[in-house]
Amino acid sequence: MLKAAIYHRPKNEFAYAIDESTLHIRLKTGKNDIHKVILIYGDPYDFNEEEKCWVSNKKEMTFNGSDDLHDYWQVAISPEHHRLRYGFLLEGDNESLYYTEKGFYEEKPNDAGYYFCFPFLNKADVFSPPAWVNNTVWYQIFPERFANGDRMIDPKGTLPWGSTEPTTTNFFGGDFQGVIDHLDYLEDLGITGLYFTPIFKAYSNHKYDTIDYMEIDPQFGDKATFKKLVQRCHEKGIRVMLDAVFNHSGFYFHPFQDVLKNGGNSSYKDWFHLHGFPVKAEEPANYDTFAFVPSMPKLNTENEEVRTYLLEIARYWIEEFDIDGWRLDVANEVDHSFWREFRTTVKQAKPDAYILGEIWHDSMPWLQGDQFDAVMNYPLTTAITEYFAKDNMKTSQFANAVTAVNNLYQETVNNVQFNLLGSHDTPRILTISDNNKDKVKLQMLVQFTMAGTPCIYYGDEIGMTGEQDPGCRKCMVWDEKAQDQDMFTFTKKLIELRKQHDLLRTNQSFHFIEISDDDDIMIYRKNDEHQEIVVFINNNCKKKVVSIPTPYQNKQGKNLWSDQKVTLASTLQLDAYDFQIILL
Numbered sequence: 001m002l003k004a005a006i007y008h009r010p011k012n013e014f015a016y017a018i019d020e021s022t023l024h025i026r027l028k029t030g031k032n033d034i035h036k037v038i039l040i041y042g043d044p045y046d047f048n049e050e051e052k053c054w055v056s057n058k059k060e061m062t063f064n065g066s067d068d069l070h071d072y073w074q075v076a077i078s079p080e081h082h083r084l085r086y087g088f089l090l091e092g093d094n095e096s097l098y099y100t101e102k103g104f105y106e107e108k109p110n111d112a113g114y115y116f117c118f119p120f121l122n123k124a125d126v127f128s129p130p131a132w133v134n135n136t137v138w139y140q141i142f143p144e145r146f147a148n149g150d151r152m153i154d155p156k157g158t159l160p161w162g163s164t165e166p167t168t169t170n171f172f173g174g175d176f177q178g179v180i181d182h183l184d185y186l187e188d189l190g191i192t193g194l195y196f197t198p199i200f201k202a203y204s205n206h207k208y209d210t211i212d213y214m215e216i217d218p219q220f221g222d223k224a225t226f227k228k229l230v231q232r233c234h235e236k237g238i239r240v241m242l243d244a245v246f247n248h249s250g251f252y253f254h255p256f257q258d259v260l261k262n263g264g265n266s267s268y269k270d271w272f273h274l275h276g277f278p279v280k281a282e283e284p285a286n287y288d289t290f291a292f293v294p295s296m297p298k299l300n301t302e303n304e305e306v307r308t309y310l311l312e313i314a315r316y317w318i319e320e321f322d323i324d325g326w327r328l329d330v331a332n333e334v335d336h337s338f339w340r341e342f343r344t345t346v347k348q349a350k351p352d353a354y355i356l357g358e359i360w361h362d363s364m365p366w367l368q369g370d371q372f373d374a375v376m377n378y379p380l381t382t383a384i385t386e387y388f389a390k391d392n393m394k395t396s397q398f399a400n401a402v403t404a405v406n407n408l409y410q411e412t413v414n415n416v417q418f419n420l421l422g423s424h425d426t427p428r429i430l431t432i433s434d435n436n437k438d439k440v441k442l443q444m445l446v447q448f449t450m451a452g453t454p455c456i457y458y459g460d461e462i463g464m465t466g467e468q469d470p471g472c473r474k475c476m477v478w479d480e481k482a483q484d485q486d487m488f489t490f491t492k493k494l495i496e497l498r499k500q501h502d503l504l505r506t507n508q509s510f511h512f513i514e515i516s517d518d519d520d521i522m523i524y525r526k527n528d529e530h531q532e533i534v535v536f537i538n539n540n541c542k543k544k545v546v547s548i549p550t551p552y553q554n555k556q557g558k559n560l561w562s563d564q565k566v567t568l569a570s571t572l573q574l575d576a577y578d579f580q581i582i583l584l
Contacts, residue, residue, distance in 0.1 A: 013407070039087075145473050162474070192239065198329075247331070253297075310338075382401075415452065452505075463483070511524060536572060561581050
């Protein structure tokens, strides 16, 4: 056995509670190195006096997929007294070993002190993100570019809607009334959550340079209009999530302007990370910023006044306007202590509010139940776009990447991860797919058949295009003749299927059961105690004949896409960039 590849640690994603009585235990081993893993477990205080040994039980673990280097194993266990000591019996081709906290043994240790420890399953430690999130399909709106519903509040120099390409500085007058005017459109599509990029008073068209966190930007409307928008959304069963830019402020934020004016004598000098006086508001700035942008000075969230101010903002927009969640911009650059206070504040104001962090990398330090409910699932985004859109991955590499993502966090986190294909920060998915609509459809198919909560970037459902920012921020197309109605219908159907089938919204017993690098064919499945769903995908420009894995041959089911009964034979024909979703 390759001992160096075998890994486990208690807590985090390897041992965690999914409810008040159940633990998930995971193990990582070398790829194709071990063919069976048995959990050895028991109460730490259960001792057999007669045999002078710890009393333990056995339960076989389930194979939970592979990435390029490792196999993953998982088992659910319900400790009778909420306490657990445990280890692993590993069985390879020619060797069996016991793996415990103290190392590897050929003979089973009889002392509970040798084993891994989950001291107590405390109810307070159970990570319980909002249940509604898993059922939600999000729609991201860049307010300046979605719809202009009130010309009277257009900022100076506003251009006619969609009259030219977007730039970093032009305005088209998108506002809240425009969103209200098109709520029926969103409801018809099947949207149940709106994520707005920043709405607070700011200088730019993107509003990530906040001037006043307590005021709505006048080009979007006033507080009465926003309250009306939230109420109308809730009447239609649509949740509302706002963007919190707490890592940095804008150049014209009053405390920063005071620092520029008064330097070391400013009462706000400790609100920022300043490196000298006078403050130099040009590149290179002598203060910390978002990236190297002098107009976005980084806030010092370790300062008590700053913390109090920002936490009041978090509470205010929930209590006054009944918003349902916060998306946290540049969340990984803010101190963990602040985010812990933020969670306490938000959950006190609204216990089922959704807290979503913008983090593009491994986010386990933020996902232990004391800070965020989820993060934007960019590792999954990358895998999907690299494989389907850019043809930069083999099928096996894609499968490895998805399996790694599925085993990166707890199942409770995976079920509310924010799954996106594009946003205001990325090129449009149709553009990076070389305008191949069939490729986009396969990407959306995978997005909508994975655990988590999917998000559609405004306009992707009608085939909008655009390069990197600012190209991806075009005005929404409202002329139906210019919309891709086939893509709209496809998206709407995906949303309906996801709502109808719970299994599509989780990764329960998820596995790739067939992968072909030569033919660009993949088959994956998920199942529970009642049913199984198998997804067949041909990511190739040519028609393919797919061999049905032996265990699935002659099984009967229903093609969820065509709503027809099927019997799986020995082969299945898939057209170019085609798929089937079979409910067995």
